[in-house]
Amino acid sequence: MANKYWESVRVMLGGEPRKAQPAEYTEEAKTIHFYKKSEKQDFGALKLEAREHQKKKYWLKRRWIVLLSINLLFTVSYWFDIQILEGALTASRMLGFHLIDLNSALQVMLAHKHIIVNLFIGTGTVFVLWLLLGGRTFCSWACPYHFLAENAERLHVYLVEKKKVTDHTFHRGVRTVFWALFALMAFVTGYTVFETLSPVGIVSRALIYGPGLALGWVVLLLLFEVFYSRRAWCRYICPIGLTYGFVGVFSPLHVTYRLANCHHEGECRKVCEVPHVLDCIIKGRAPEAQLDIGADCTRCGMCVDVCPSGALQFEIKGLRKIM
Amino acid sequence: MADESKPKAPAPSGIINKRKLEERRRFLRSIILGAAVLGISTLGYIPVASAWRVRMRPPGALEEPDFLSSCIKCGQCVQVCPVQAIKLDDIDHGFGVGVPHIVSREQACDFSCDAVQCILACPTGALVYKKPAFMPLRGEMRVANPPILIAKEKDPEPTLNLMERTGLARLARPDACLAVQGKGFKGQARGADFKGKMRFIEVDRWKPIPLRDHPFDLPLCDLCVRTCPIRGAISLQEVVGKDGVRRMTPTVHEPCLGCGVCEMICPVEPAAIVVDARKGWVA
Numbered sequence: 001m002a003n004k005y006w007e008s009v010r011v012m013l014g015g016e017p018r019k020a021q022p023a024e025y026t027e028e029a030k031t032i033h034f035y036k037k038s039e040k041q042d043f044g045a046l047k048l049e050a051r052e053h054q055k056k057k058y059w060l061k062r063r064w065i066v067l068l069s070i071n072l073l074f075t076v077s078y079w080f081d082i083q084i085l086e087g088a089l090t091a092s093r094m095l096g097f098h099l100i101d102l103n104s105a106l107q108v109m110l111a112h113k114h115i116i117v118n119l120f121i122g123t124g125t126v127f128v129l130w131l132l133l134g135g136r137t138f139c140s141w142a143c144p145y146h147f148l149a150e151n152a153e154r155l156h157v158y159l160v161e162k163k164k165v166t167d168h169t170f171h172r173g174v175r176t177v178f179w180a181l182f183a184l185m186a187f188v189t190g191y192t193v194f195e196t197l198s199p200v201g202i203v204s205r206a207l208i209y210g211p212g213l214a215l216g217w218v219v220l221l222l223l224f225e226v227f228y229s230r231r232a233w234c235r236y237i238c239p240i241g242l243t244y245g246f247v248g249v250f251s252p253l254h255v256t257y258r259l260a261n262c263h264h265e266g267e268c269r270k271v272c273e274v275p276h277v278l279d280c281i282i283k284g285r286a287p288e289a290q291l292d293i294g295a296d297c298t299r300c301g302m303c304v305d306v307c308p309s310g311a312l313q314f315e316i317k318g319l320r321k322i323m
Numbered sequence: 324m325a326d327e328s329k330p331k332a333p334a335p336s337g338i339i340n341k342r343k344l345e346e347r348r349r350f351l352r353s354i355i356l357g358a359a360v361l362g363i364s365t366l367g368y369i370p371v372a373s374a375w376r377v378r379m380r381p382p383g384a385l386e387e388p389d390f391l392s393s394c395i396k397c398g399q400c401v402q403v404c405p406v407q408a409i410k411l412d413d414i415d416h417g418f419g420v421g422v423p424h425i426v427s428r429e430q431a432c433d434f435s436c437d438a439v440q441c442i443l444a445c446p447t448g449a450l451v452y453k454k455p456a457f458m459p460l461r462g463e464m465r466v467a468n469p470p471i472l473i474a475k476e477k478d479p480e481p482t483l484n485l486m487e488r489t490g491l492a493r494l495a496r497p498d499a500c501l502a503v504q505g506k507g508f509k510g511q512a513r514g515a516d517f518k519g520k521m522r523f524i525e526v527d528r529w530k531p532i533p534l535r536d537h538p539f540d541l542p543l544c545d546l547c548v549r550t551c552p553i554r555g556a557i558s559l560q561e562v563v564g565k566d567g568v569r570r571m572t573p574t575v576h577e578p579c580l581g582c583g584v585c586e587m588i589c590p591v592e593p594a595a596i597v598v599d600a601r602k603g604w605v606a
Contacts, residue, residue, distance in 0.1 A: 087399040087446075088398050088421075089397075090396055091399065091446045091447065100395065108392070108393055108394075108395050108447050111393070112389065112392045112393040114393070116451075119446055119447050119448065169349055170349060171349055171353040177357060181361065189371070190388065191367075191388075191391055192391075193364050193367040195396055196370070197363065197364055197367055202420065205396070205421050209411055212414070214413055214421075236353075236356065237356075
């Protein structure tokens with residue numbers, strides 16, 4: 001099964017999802033595919049039915065509440081001096097316990113080449129936390145830039161529908177290149193240059209310490225995403241996402257896909273920030289009756305929300321066997 | 324030029340070409356994106372390139388290059404400071420986005436936290452009580468003896484847990500200094516609009532108050548000397564000028580940590596006494 005993890009990392013780094021070989025299909029999957037072939041389904045009617053049965057923003061609401069609570073807790077802690085969550089998203093103390101963003105920590109370690117105990121403790125804690133919670137869960141459930149980009153994305157999708165703009169995609173591999181380059185620059189020049197560009201840090205600090213000119217950079221990024229390329233920062237640039245992606249490879253919390261329930265109308269891929277992880281939902285692709293969605297998935301739950309037939313669900317690994 | 328007998332032949336190749344063309348375009352776009360992001364990221368090096376500009380960092384800061392490499396830009400030092408002396412920089416000063424610094428004239432560090440809380444809060448070791456052995460240390464930045472904090476002089480442990488200065492005070496404009504001129508001072512040190520705070524041990528040991536709420540009435544101005552938080556860092560000395568006249572002059576001594584209180588409280592505009600950030604003691 002190591003193969004499955006390797007494939008999920010390969011796709012995350014920018015590789016195209018591989019189609020399964022005929023030999024890789026399990027008997028169960030083959031049977032389901034066979035019956036699906038013989039069923040003649042009215043695609044239009046299915047779509048209508050799908051739209052009707054969508055759980056209206058069930059996970060979206062929960063996620064936004066969590067995301068805003070985390071970020072506003074920083075603000076409230078500082079402004080009212082209640083000292084629950086001090087610092088910013090890059091590094092903080094929750095009730096005195098150090099928490100440090102993994103990518104910022106990596107940049108500082110590479111640039112400074114000296115790790116003090118607090119840095120180690122904070123990084124370790126956050127590593128374990130996001131390992132349990134799914135790695136890129138950070139992106140959709142905690143990152144304040146994600147929240148802005150998500151809403152910019154709505155505008156972008158609307159404009160694309162109205163044929164005012166077109167989406168320009170990039171090769172997803174550039175994110176891997178950026179990750180390596182920013183790490184290399186930190187190591188060679190001894191300066192955490194990504195931290196000066198990171199809209200995550202800028203937005204987080206602006207929420208806590210007040211807005212500054214640096215927000216202009218964030219606005220430019222959002223405009224780029226609205227008018228030129230959908231979710232460009234998160235999809236093609238952000239090394240933070242990739243760092244958390246690595247953490248989440250073996251995470252027990254993920255979205256799981258049940259072939260038998262799927263109607264293949266593809267609503268999930270339309271709302272997904274990282275549609276390449278949902279390649280298996282294309283008719284005939286899934287080699288197994290149940291599949292776990294890959295490491296690049298941000299566990300945002302949009303696909304779970306739009307799936308009309310419950311084929312996509314959140315799951316905690318191991319719990320399936322126990323229950 | 325469609326051939327009627329073979330209507331389907333050109334179509335698939337056309338599709339393939341279109342896909343290839345789009346792939347080629349995407350590849351080019353990706354290269355341009357890469358170049359653009361790298362180009363923009365060089366702007367991020369402005370703070371490093373302008374590191375020769377001296378900046379006042381919080382107490383215990385590493386030397387500038389090490390400080391820039393280790394600061395994680397979280398602002399925890401900002402949050403714990405009881406007088407809000409520490410500010411995070413924006414993009415317009417070139418000090419580094421989100422990197423802390425102090426403008427002493429507006430709000431100096433007066434050690435009213437007693438324990439240099441900002442160092443305690445720093446998660447990455449950009450601010451430290453004691454530098455790691457392998458890090459460069461300029462001898463003149465170290466103070467000879469543990470600094471005695473006047474506010475807790477009667478405590479069993481009266482010293483600050485800090486053995487390095489952030490800078491050094493200097494009487495920059497002796498002619499403007501009220502003490503040198505033999506003048507007194509009456510009223511609010513920096514006027515009614517000044518927002519800076521300070522801890523006065525005789526008012527409240529733990530709570531800093533706005534400077535404007537603590538007016539003075541002095542026959543001879545010695546504000547910098549009487550508000551200095553460190554024992555023996557500054558005193559009024561009789562100095563014989565070039566014209567042979569003896570004048571009381573604020574004189575900085577070796578224990579000075581460069582906290583900037585003297586610069587903040589100096590009532591003349593601009594301040595007669597200033598702190599040179601990152602400057603060490605040379606006998």
